[in-house]
Structures are given as C-alpha cells and as structure tokens.
Amino acid sequence: MELPDGIARLTERQKDILRLLSNGHDAKSAAVELGISVHTVNEHLSEARRHLGVPSSRSAARLLAQSERHPPRNGGSEELGVAVASDPEPKLRPAVASKRFVLAGVSIMVLSSVAVIGFLFGSMGSADDVPPRVVATSPADGSTVTPGPFDLTVRFDRPMRKGGYSFVQVSADTFPDCSPNAPISPDGMSYTMRCTAKAGRSYEVWFNRPPYMNFRSLGGLPAQPHRIRFKAKSD
Structure with missing residues (x-):
C-alpha cells in the first residue's frame, strides 16, 4: 500500500x-x-x-x-533513540508474541513461538473487549528515587500473557540501567525489572509504545501505552 x-x-x-x-x-x-x-x-x-x-x-x-x-528497509527508529533491528517477518508482527525491550541504547529481541492462526482469525477465544491498562507503577510517575538499585514494577488491571513485555526507552540518556529479565508475579498482573538509578538523573519509561506492544492480555490484546517519568536524588 x-x-x-x-x-x-x-x-x-x-x-x-x-x-x-x-x-x-x-x-x-x-x-x-x-x-x-x-x-x-x-x-x-x-x-x-x-x-x-x-x-x-x-x-x-x-x-x-x-x-x-512497513517502515523503509534501512530505516532505524529515531523516535526511540536507538537502532532497531529489522523485523525478519514484518507482515507476521501481529501474529508473533515477542519479548522486546530496549536497554542502554541496545534493542534486545527474543521471539517466542505462538499459534499464528489464533491471531489471524480472532483473539484466541479471549473475552477482551478493551485493552489492558496500567493501574500502578513503582516508581510512581513524578516520584524521586534514591540512587542505586531499585525495582521497576508495572501492574495491570488483569492477568497478562507470560513471555512477552515491552519496557521501552525514548532515549538512552533517560532510561535506567536494567537487567534483561522481567519476571511476572504469581497472579500474572505485575512485571518487575531490577534497575539502577544514577544520582541527579531524570528518567522516562514507557510500558508498551509502538512498535513495541508486547504487554498483552491472556487473549492477546496489547495494553494501552503508559509512560512514567521520575528522577534520582542528587548526591
């Protein structure tokens, strides 16, 4: 087109x-x-x-x-402030549950196999009719954290699909240093990454932001994009 x-x-x-x-x-x-x-x-x-x-x-x-x-073949994602690897199967993007998050200026992608037909012909039997939404985060939007290790946590209004999440950076300068794993809570509603904040730095994190939309409900519906901004205390 x-x-x-x-x-x-x-x-x-x-x-x-x-x-x-x-x-x-x-x-x-x-x-x-x-x-x-x-x-x-x-x-x-x-x-x-x-x-x-x-x-x-x-x-x-x-x-x-x-x-x-369907971006230009050689186009990077300037909006996210990083170079994003080309999707080998762009037309199948809605049919693949992938784990994509961007850390320290590097785009990391882990693809998990799912039933493609479920996405092409419905919502895999889900009763979802509205996108999941974020109900709480830690740190909270607008808060100030102590420099050093902290848990970056997001909680949704319903159980979410395992194996996929999108903690998205806008700029490498405003994204904390984080581990490459985000375990899901036993109730399936929260994800947590272990991160480190540097004194005096301001941070911005999105939970889902196109094209990274891998926080999904059990039925495969992407969560509404949600952004938080916070800062670390100065020394």
Whole structure:
C-alpha cells in the first residue's frame, strides 16, 4: 500500500497522539497520558488530518500504523533513540508474541513461538473487549528515587500473557540501567525489572509504545501505552 507523503510532515507529538488513538485511546485519555490539554490534542489531530488528507483522526491513526508496520528497509527508529533491528517477518508482527525491550541504547529481541492462526482469525477465544491498562507503577510517575538499585514494577488491571513485555526507552540518556529479565508475579498482573538509578538523573519509561506492544492480555490484546517519568536524588 502506497502511503501519503504527509507521514513525513507529522511532528513527533502528532505521531504520539495518533499511536495512542490506534491503541484504543480517545482525545481525552490521550491528553491525560501525554500530560497536555484536550484542546492541544485536538489541534494536533486537526493538523495531522490536514497533512494526511483524511477526514477523521482514526483514519490518520490507521495510516501512521500502516507506515510503521512497513517502515523503509534501512530505516532505524529515531523516535526511540536507538537502532532497531529489522523485523525478519514484518507482515507476521501481529501474529508473533515477542519479548522486546530496549536497554542502554541496545534493542534486545527474543521471539517466542505462538499459534499464528489464533491471531489471524480472532483473539484466541479471549473475552477482551478493551485493552489492558496500567493501574500502578513503582516508581510512581513524578516520584524521586534514591540512587542505586531499585525495582521497576508495572501492574495491570488483569492477568497478562507470560513471555512477552515491552519496557521501552525514548532515549538512552533517560532510561535506567536494567537487567534483561522481567519476571511476572504469581497472579500474572505485575512485571518487575531490577534497575539502577544514577544520582541527579531524570528518567522516562514507557510500558508498551509502538512498535513495541508486547504487554498483552491472556487473549492477546496489547495494553494501552503508559509512560512514567521520575528522577534520582542528587548526591
């Protein structure tokens, strides 16, 4: 599918909003997620529709999602601030439960085999009708942590699928040093990574952010993207 030239004219903020829409958010919840006003969100959406020549924001979101599912062969992910390895089977991305997280500027990918047909012909028998959402994190958004080792934990509103998670960095400078494992809790609702914070540093972590959407419900529905920002005390 040939995509409109307007994709290249979208700002990063417009792309962030369109990604949230493509993952179940509306203008109000996208505003809350990004910490901006609904009026600002609607202005960005209006400009995005103009760039892409479409009548609705949902149509704009779909076009962006299509462009990011089929990126240029040599394109890296500048938005994530890292070089991301090319997907060997991009057309099967929705059918593969992968474990992708980005640590210290390196993209690490572990692929887990799943039943492809389950994704192509339904939600594998799941009763999910809305995306899972984050209900708690540690550290909390806006909090201050003590420099040194700490647990980075995210908790969802329902049991989640084992074997896949997406702790996503925006920049290597704002992502803590973390171990490459995130065990799931016995109830299946929380994941925890052991990390280290450096004094005086500010951090930003996303739990799911396109194209990394591997926090999924038991039925395979990706969780709504969620972002936290926190900092470490200065010495």
